[in-house]
Amino acid sequence: MPNKVHAPKISCEEALCAFISSQESSSIHEINASVIDLLFLVGLGLYLDLIPLRSLVALARCDKIIIDAYTSGPKYVVEELLKILKSTGKDVVLAQRFMLEGEGIESIVWESQDKDVCVAVVGDPMIATTHNALAVEAAASGIRAVVVPAPSIQCCAIGALGLLSYKMGKSVTVVSPKNGVVYEYPYEVIKSNLERGLHTLLLLEMDLERGYIMTPCEALKILFSIEQKRNEGVLEEQTRVVILSSIGTPSHRVCVRTLGELLQKCDNCGDPPYSIVILSKKLHPLEEEALKYAERGLLNMVPIEGSREVLEQVANILFR
Amino acid sequence: MPNKVHAPKISCEEALCAFISSQESSSIHEINASVIDLLFLVGLGLYLDLIPLRSLVALARCDKIIIDAYTSGPKYVVEELLKILKSTGKDVVLAQRFMLEGEGIESIVWESQDKDVCVAVVGDPMIATTHNALAVEAAASGIRAVVVPAPSIQCCAIGALGLLSYKMGKSVTVVSPKNGVVYEYPYEVIKSNLERGLHTLLLLEMDLERGYIMTPCEALKILFSIEQKRNEGVLEEQTRVVILSSIGTPSHRVCVRTLGELLQKCDNCGDPPYSIVILSKKLHPLEEEALKYAERGLLNMVPIEGSREVLEQVANILFR
Missing domain, CATH: 3.30.950.10 (Tetrapyrrole methylase, C-terminal domain)
Structure with missing residues (x-):
């Protein structure tokens, strides 16, 4: 994946105005890293292989990955994913509650001004666990909060x-x-x-x-x-x-x-x-x-054989 | 992907009993193709790169793919996906309404007895469009209906x-x-x-x-x-x-x-x-x-640059 090229630092308000006018001139606004800083709120789905491709792309692109580890079952998704991400040399942090609430939010938003940051959440980032406060705080600082949805309970x-x-x-x-x-x-x-x-x-x-x-x-x-x-x-x-x-x-x-x-x-x-x-x-x-x-069990939602291996193969493409 | 090895044909009731007893003896029942015939109801998400890995694994594994093309926006997901799937030589059909309702259901269930069939739906297969009747009809014939969830509206x-x-x-x-x-x-x-x-x-x-x-x-x-x-x-x-x-x-x-x-x-x-x-x-x-x-647009859900290419790379691993 190409590294992010940082735009020259401008104030939040300037960034906001620039973004709004760029949006007005075009209805197509696929994310372009050089325009503005980004905070990704990334859904992981309910199991390793329920992660959408877009979530993987976001994880691969970010300099820093913060995994919400206090509201969902780590042994199902988080630990395995952590292993895969760590093996790629990513800066991954398992977040405790205080890191994603109150002052923790400010510190994440502050960090997003320097580099692309992902907050990864089991299920959907805005549903099973609502990270609205984080998204709003980022946007208020002129940082685009990009929500990547995923299957939630x-x-x-x-x-x-x-x-x-x-x-x-x-x-x-x-x-x-x-x-x-x-x-x-x-x-x-x-x-x-x-x-x-x-x-x-x-x-x-x-x-x-x-x-x-x-x-x-x-x-x-x-x-x-x-x-x-x-x-x-x-x-x-x-x-x-x-x-x-x-x-x-x-x-x-x-x-x-x-x-x-x-x-x-x-x-x-x-x-x-x-x-x-x-x-x-x-x-x-x-x-x-x-x-x-x-x-x-004749109507169900169990993983398909080989899904784990596929995830590793895909992670290999994306993260190396 | 390995081809499915067909189990000797048994009656629906026998299959059901065999499945239930196999389930009782083990709480882990990751899908194993040789046990029973399968009908996959596969969610595609709202855009090409919102497809979960498990959906891709299901599409890759199936002999026949039926895309629900009448309830969701084909130009967004279906047409592109169709291109990718067709290029891999898959048997892909764009379904009209009659093919997924009434007698169409019976014909899909009948086909699932011979080979693994996927019904692929934009969004989530059981939410944005409910394919409950299809799942129930399959299960009633002793065919396991496997729902693969995906981000829905x-x-x-x-x-x-x-x-x-x-x-x-x-x-x-x-x-x-x-x-x-x-x-x-x-x-x-x-x-x-x-x-x-x-x-x-x-x-x-x-x-x-x-x-x-x-x-x-x-x-x-x-x-x-x-x-x-x-x-x-x-x-x-x-x-x-x-x-x-x-x-x-x-x-x-x-x-x-x-x-x-x-x-x-x-x-x-x-x-x-x-x-x-x-x-x-x-x-x-x-x-x-x-x-x-x-x-x-400071809080949004737009694709990340390069997602389209990633999908193609992943499809290449899975389908060839």
Whole structure:
């Protein structure tokens, strides 16, 4: 890959004006490195081989790669990718939370003024984990924030289960009680979605810095404790729940159960990362069929043999 | 890539039982071609270089590739990909609608019993276009439907605008009046989302077989005509609308306007494919900032120089 040729340094405002006028004169604006500094927010997808080509091109081009290692499962994607990137001699950093929040953001933006920087995130950089603050801070400094999308659990959950995308309501994250206070918002989201006949995707809290991954059993107990307190009939014994584990990876698994079954004898269904779908009361017949096959593995999202080798071959082309 | 070694033909039920028991004995079930026949539903992403590696591996492995050419913009992805695939001597078919619906499904499933078949779709195969019926029909015949996810407009719209994913409501497609009857459902979805403080992603009807692509101006006129009829105050002069055009491609553009401005002097903002986001009345301050930069191109999702060449290099490794 050609090295970036740095433009003479100009102020942020000058850069912004120059960019805007260049954009006005042409509707085609494929990224040209010499115009302005760039911060790449790069999606890695849910597994090594789900990375889009554009993400690889961005990683190859950047001088510095910061991997968000605190919100997603490192053993699935991050560690392997780290090995590949390190073997190419790239400046790669595994970021802890403080490096991507608050003052950490300023320091990344500052670094982007000297060289192209990538922040790499498992899933999609703006969805599974929202890095909006980082993008906004960069743009405010006249640095173009380039988002490279990739498959996230938000889309993959629908595809892995064969649910219809227009039957998906708003999604929400379940978090563990903080100082004894239970966060009831997910219950309200489920209620509101159920009232409209929609499914709810629940993301489960994950904090890898302190080694915490909420299990589906834990999440369901939290939600059911809210039901017992509020008694609004949102979560009933017969409510159908889908537990998704390791979606898109070789350990991909899907379990469809009733809440009653899971409260009696809970099964996390497989290995993390986990998510849950609370099904709407009435499913489309196609969804009903698809779920059955998804549970049996006849509809799935597992890697194809040889994908790992392909990634290495491609990385070899790009990074050397 | 190694050619598929066909297992001796067994009945669908036998295959299903064999698969289920093989799955029970091992949680790792990376796809092994010799176990069972496969139908791949492969996402291509929104632009050539947004294709995940796994999709390329699937395309390379399949004997027959059927490209869904009637629901998405061929000039953006399909035509170029077709060129690359054809140059490798693959059996590639551009599918018309009838080939992927009704009896067409049976014929694809039948073909999958003899060889590995890919149905390739711009965006994500189960989201932007839902191919649930195809997956279910294959699974019902004991053929494993393997979904390969890819970036779809559903996720890319959020990322391209810097919106927060938990502020996104249910999405819906706007279709043109049929036999003079206006389909009012999108209006109801917008209303319900606005009541809950959520944004609405509108997909616009596209039928490339009859060369029809609904423009944002057309869609907004349809929606406003419903407002005038029902007069429920859902769409007002000051309602803020984002028009997205060619997201993820070199012509990527984002325009933020009020409905009043667009009704006075409509601007489609750029080239198809189009989509629209109806913003909730109250935006998070980060969303407000991000939108401003997205419109100026300082937050964007355009391809990186050299991506096209990388795709060709990778295809060369995989397909030859």
